[in-house]
Amino acid sequence: MSEAPYVEEYSVQAGDFTSIGEASTKFRATLKMLGIPSEIVRRAAVVAYEAEMNALIHAGGGTLSMTVASDHLEIRAADSGPGIPDITLAMQEGYSTASDEIRELGFGAGMGLPNIERNSDSMKIDTEIGAGTVLTATIRFSAAENQKSGEGRQAAEQ
Amino acid sequence: MKLRDLVQHIRADVLYGEELLDSIDIEYAYGADLMSDVLAFARPGSLLLTGLTNIQIIRTAQMLDIPAVVFVRGKKPQEAAVKLASQIKMPVLLCQMSMFETCGILFAKGVLPCHIPDRGV
Numbered sequence: 001m002s003e004a005p006y007v008e009e010y011s012v013q014a015g016d017f018t019s020i021g022e023a024s025t026k027f028r029a030t031l032k033m034l035g036i037p038s039e040i041v042r043r044a045a046v047v048a049y050e051a052e053m054n055a056l057i058h059a060g061g062g063t064l065s066m067t068v069a070s071d072h073l074e075i076r077a078a079d080s081g082p083g084i085p086d087i088t089l090a091m092q093e094g095y096s097t098a099s100d101e102i103r104e105l106g107f108g109a110g111m112g113l114p115n116i117e118r119n120s121d122s123m124k125i126d127t128e129i130g131a132g133t134v135l136t137a138t139i140r141f142s143a144a145e146n147q148k149s150g151e152g153r154q155a156a157e158q
Numbered sequence: 159m160k161l162r163d164l165v166q167h168i169r170a171d172v173l174y175g176e177e178l179l180d181s182i183d184i185e186y187a188y189g190a191d192l193m194s195d196v197l198a199f200a201r202p203g204s205l206l207l208t209g210l211t212n213i214q215i216i217r218t219a220q221m222l223d224i225p226a227v228v229f230v231r232g233k234k235p236q237e238a239a240v241k242l243a244s245q246i247k248m249p250v251l252l253c254q255m256s257m258f259e260t261c262g263i264l265f266a267k268g269v270l271p272c273h274i275p276d277r278g279v
Contacts, residue, residue, distance in 0.1 A: 111194035
């Protein structure tokens with residue numbers, strides 16, 4: 001690629017949970033503006049939204065960034081929270097350590113990481129107890145790679 | 159189904175978006191009070207029915223290109239939620255009926271469900 005990748009980054013802060021999703025909304029607007037296909041935009045928005053939610057819920061905030069290259073985009077959520085003691089457990093649908101406040105908002109159902117994985121072509125979690133977590137999710141643009149875009153959705157169309 | 163016809167079927171009040179009802183077609187719908195489930199399973203472009211009232215409902219809907227939200231059980235969305243919905247031109251509908259009854263009426267009228275993939279459980 002001759003052009004430099006496009007990078008956008010936001011700091012997400014804990015406190016008022018009503019602000020959750022603002023950074024992801026801005027990513028979504030950027031991707032639409034860049035003319036990225038709507039299915040990719042939707043997947044990226046879901047990944048960013050769940051990652052933003054996780055950083056706020058579990059780590060009190062962090063940094064959410066998006067890099068858009070010619071053939072893929074990457075969403076990265078970095079925090080200085082407590083870390084994830086057991087990633088396998090955290091990846092299980094239904095497992096969550098979220099507070100009642102978060103559950104009352106309709107989240108904390110233990111679907112966040114599985115949702116991120118489902119909507120990404122690859123997902124990586126680097127975590128250290130007491131130091132923080134960095135989640136990196138990649139979505140590729142090529143048609144062949146986009147088959148993962150929710151097998152369920154494709155089945156629904158049949 | 160035009161959103162205007164859907165509003166009549168479920169006898170909904172239009173809190174925002176009256177002028178948008180004729181321009182939106184609804185084919186699929188998803189009902190849930192768990193927004194993570196909505197993010198996982200709602201088909202893009204489908205109608206969302208929920209009993210939660212906070213601003214995150216509208217944000218979640220926005221992420222999935224959901225064109226309108228129905229608040230069931232007589233629940234009224236919070237002011238911030240309605241404000242955001244109006245900013246992004248997403249009709250806000252209020253229905254007095256339960257989730258089950260509202261979904262039942264729409265299903266009977268031909269609105270389709272979102273497919274839930276086999277989760278191997």
